[in-house]
Amino acid sequence: MLLGLPAVLLLSTFCWCAPQQTCQPEDELLGKCSRNAFEERRTCTEMNLGYCNDLGYSRTMFPNILGHRTHFDAESGAEYLLLSVIHGLLNGECSPEIRLVGCSVLASPCQNDKMIKACRSTCEALRKDCYHAFEAIDMAWPYFLDCDRFFASDQEGCFDPLAGLRARQELTMSNLTPEETGTIIQFTYTSNSQMYSLLKRTAAKCSNIAHVYSIGRSTEGRDLMVIELTNNPGQHELLEPEIKLVGNIHGNEVLGRQLLIYLVQYMCSEYILGNTRIQTIINTTRIHILASMNPDGYELAASEVEDDNDPELSNQEGHLLNTWTSGRGNAQSLDLNRNFPDLTSIFYRNRRSPHYRIDHIPIPDSYWFGKVAPETYAVMKWIRSLPFVQSASLHGGELVVSYPFDFSRHPHEERMFSPTPDEQVLKQLARTYADAHATMSNNDTDRCGASFYRTRGIINGAQWYSFAGGMSDFNYLHTNCLEITVELGCDKFPSEAELYPEWKRNKEALLSFLESVHRGIKGVVKDVDGNGIKGATISVRGIRKDVTSAEAGDYWRLLNPGTHILTATAKGYSRVSKRVHLPHRMTRAGRVDFVLEKVPIEPDIDDHLFPTVDSWDRFDPYNQFERYSDHGAHDGGIERQEKPWWWTYFSQLTNSPPQWLLRNV
Numbered sequence: 001m002l003l004g005l006p007a008v009l010l011l012s013t014f015c016w017c018a019p020q021q022t023c024q025p026e027d028e029l030l031g032k033c034s035r036n037a038f039e040e041r042r043t044c045t046e047m048n049l050g051y052c053n054d055l056g057y058s059r060t061m062f063p064n065i066l067g068h069r070t071h072f073d074a075e076s077g078a079e080y081l082l083l084s085v086i087h088g089l090l091n092g093e094c095s096p097e098i099r100l101v102g103c104s105v106l107a108s109p110c111q112n113d114k115m116i117k118a119c120r121s122t123c124e125a126l127r128k129d130c131y132h133a134f135e136a137i138d139m140a141w142p143y144f145l146d147c148d149r150f151f152a153s154d155q156e157g158c159f160d161p162l163a164g165l166r167a168r169q170e171l172t173m174s175n176l177t178p179e180e181t182g183t184i185i186q187f188t189y190t191s192n193s194q195m196y197s198l199l200k201r202t203a204a205k206c207s208n209i210a211h212v213y214s215i216g217r218s219t220e221g222r223d224l225m226v227i228e229l230t231n232n233p234g235q236h237e238l239l240e241p242e243i244k245l246v247g248n249i250h251g252n253e254v255l256g257r258q259l260l261i262y263l264v265q266y267m268c269s270e271y272i273l274g275n276t277r278i279q280t281i282i283n284t285t286r287i288h289i290l291a292s293m294n295p296d297g298y299e300l301a302a303s304e305v306e307d308d309n310d311p312e313l314s315n316q317e318g319h320l321l322n323t324w325t326s327g328r329g330n331a332q333s334l335d336l337n338r339n340f341p342d343l344t345s346i347f348y349r350n351r352r353s354p355h356y357r358i359d360h361i362p363i364p365d366s367y368w369f370g371k372v373a374p375e376t377y378a379v380m381k382w383i384r385s386l387p388f389v390q391s392a393s394l395h396g397g398e399l400v401v402s403y404p405f406d407f408s409r410h411p412h413e414e415r416m417f418s419p420t421p422d423e424q425v426l427k428q429l430a431r432t433y434a435d436a437h438a439t440m441s442n443n444d445t446d447r448c449g450a451s452f453y454r455t456r457g458i459i460n461g462a463q464w465y466s467f468a469g470g471m472s473d474f475n476y477l478h479t480n481c482l483e484i485t486v487e488l489g490c491d492k493f494p495s496e497a498e499l500y501p502e503w504k505r506n507k508e509a510l511l512s513f514l515e516s517v518h519r520g521i522k523g524v525v526k527d528v529d530g531n532g533i534k535g536a537t538i539s540v541r542g543i544r545k546d547v548t549s550a551e552a553g554d555y556w557r558l559l560n561p562g563t564h565i566l567t568a569t570a571k572g573y574s575r576v577s578k579r580v581h582l583p584h585r586m587t588r589a590g591r592v593d594f595v596l597e598k599v600p601i602e603p604d605i606d607d608h609l610f611p612t613v614d615s616w617d618r619f620d621p622y623n624q625f626e627r628y629s630d631h632g633a634h635d636g637g638i639e640r641q642e643k644p645w646w647w648t649y650f651s652q653l654t655n656s657p658p659q660w661l662l663r664n665v
Helices: 007-013 025-029 035-040 071-076 078-089 097-106 120-136 163-174 192-205 255-273 276-284 295-303 343-350 365-369 374-385 423-436 471-478 496-515 605-609 613-617 645-653
Strands: 043-046 059-062 210-217 223-229 242-247 286-290 388-395 398-403 458-460 482-489 521-527 537-540 543-548 554-557 562-569 576-582 594-596
Touching: 059 071, 071 078, 078 097, 097 120, 192 210, 192 223, 192 255, 192 295, 210 374, 223 255, 223 374, 242 255, 255 276, 255 286, 255 388, 255 482, 255 496, 276 496, 343 471, 374 471, 388 471, 398 423, 423 458, 423 482, 423 496, 471 482, 482 496, 521 562, 537 554, 543 554, 562 594, 576 594
Parallel strands: 242 286, 242 388, 388 482, 398 458, 521 594
Antiparallel strands: 043 059, 210 223, 223 286, 398 482, 521 554, 537 543, 537 562, 562 576
């Protein structure tokens, strides 16, 4: 299915050519025109451009910078027409800023019979903030917003066309009541209690699209609080993809935590203000944000950061006081990003078998004999409970996006390219974030020690450095979810002064990543009676990684453009294949449904040699965590001692535990 761009994009075919009236440098050299003569013909006149009459001044000068000689010429020009439709083109992104700056070129103010140009610094800041919005619709940056050609420096006596807009915004904010200021972003660090309060207030402010819930508690009893953003919070909607963002898995890597807190406030506020881009994201996606997976580690890391009131530390920055290890782990000193089940080793051992399923690999029983952090347990249970399609975890210490596998395919090789079957899809996910970031993909960006200039800010995790038990590998091998790891910068605990600049660098990347979940294909697997089939398998020829359908039979499969052969099947049902072509310019996922007929169940070699779905469903089989939920139970005035975890283990191995164990209970 091919989705065309709006017809107004045809404007781009003629909007970028300068009008013929402009005196070009080569014309001046040939004597065809004189800049002095050109300047002398300019006269001040009353502002009369309907789309530009709110610039804060009433007189302009014609001919203008672009060579339009009259108001009529300016209104008839392609530049004015583009400004009138630019809001629709960019879905409200960077507007009205672009309109105001564009109008300042079409109708520059006239003071003392002299034209005053807009400030080059304003243009450059606008281009930095808005360039990605034009890239998203494959449109070139407008020629009449050429910062070097049509704008002036502060020394030349320029004016800021956005000054009035900023003043009106500040006045609006100053008139808001305390209850209404909950989503105004303050670019400061937030303690755990402040974070919880802020997330709850934001959810209350946007109660129609936001909901907070806890997935568990940390070692020291702090909530692992998630905020959900969607147009129908609290429940999964058919065919609506679910995406998650996780920050602060290492307690001393705090920038990601703050960016996610800012993102929540920004999206809530912009949704209310009518930002069509934000409304589209929230109305079509179910977003889950866990700003801090390691609140205990954050407490430790934050306690070592400077006290602003301490004069002896006034010249220090947070990242200089906080080491690279203090607060990294949780309160048990466990590195949470090494604490997940190592399913990658299992994959490597079995990958050569044609019958082995590398998706939904069950958690081995041996994992539960190790030390499992409550934070890890809570996140695993969360990951299994929702049909996540895509995910990103935010870290610090480098400026790069890495993608699975994180564990090398050779146990003695520390830096070995170790691709997943979804190498190209994961690479594109990483590319989405890195390219939308202000500096991450630039070859000349100053890195933190590693060199990623050949890959423009992305890398296969194991090729960078290898480690087992990571969250991204677990997501990929245990569920349908594809996760990338975003390293946000060299400073793990940057100074507060850096928070706003970092937000500006990452805002577009975060939004682009949320939008990228709407790629590939989606659909519903049903039986002949129209009932959704849960747990149906959808495979793609040439990619040895299947996805399974959710409770109502809906599924999502991230895929790059191209032609793909899809096959859907389920236990006791027929197998159906379809050929699908995804064009390069697709802006949303294609719809591919399957109808399966019931067939007699035949023995399958997979049922005998390899783990089944039942094995995957076993979670915490020895009640390592659930056993703590029945403290102080009594029966007839006699306190019952809870059976230890190994009781269930031996009971499952034999019909009854050995007699020597009975005496110890």
